[in-house]
Amino acid sequence: MDSMVIVDAANVVGSVPDGWWRDRHGAAERLRDALGQYADKGLPGLVAPPVEVVLVVEGAARGVESVEGVRVVPASGSGDDRIVQLVAEECADRDCVVVTADRGLRERVQALGARVTGPRTVWGRGQGGA
Numbered sequence: 001m002d003s004m005v006i007v008d009a010a011n012v013v014g015s016v017p018d019g020w021w022r023d024r025h026g027a028a029e030r031l032r033d034a035l036g037q038y039a040d041k042g043l044p045g046l047v048a049p050p051v052e053v054v055l056v057v058e059g060a061a062r063g064v065e066s067v068e069g070v071r072v073v074p075a076s077g078s079g080d081d082r083i084v085q086l087v088a089e090e091c092a093d094r095d096c097v098v099v100t101a102d103r104g105l106r107e108r109v110q111a112l113g114a115r116v117t118g119p120r121t122v123w124g125r126g127q128g129g130a
Contacts, residue, residue, distance in 0.1 A: 039069035
């Protein structure tokens with residue numbers, strides 16, 4: 001079974017001060033598009049391919065659609081709660097990495113056995129893209 005990488009869209013988008021707050025939906029789409037490459041190549045040094053990439057969106061970004069290589073999962077309420085639910089439901093029998101800098105979320109998913117890495121792993125070291 002493929003490894004899973006779950007990306008906290010709000011947290012990762014918010015880690016780059018590129019004006020995302022003016023267009024949250026567009027910022028989430030740019031992140032989604034940057035994530036597609038990881039389905040085939042994995043996260044170097046963390047997860048070998050193939051990888052199921054999941055982007056969890058909330059709020060104004062809820063209308064972002066899935067694309068090849070990236071499954072977009074909308075959160076009806078808290079994005080953090082939806083990520084924890086995904087880890088609990090879909091990561092029991094496979095390697096799971098959550099991409100977020102949110103300390104509370106990190107603790108919650110690690111308690112369920114997921115590994116955690118920060119936004120720079122997927123979001124290009126402050127350039128606004130991978």
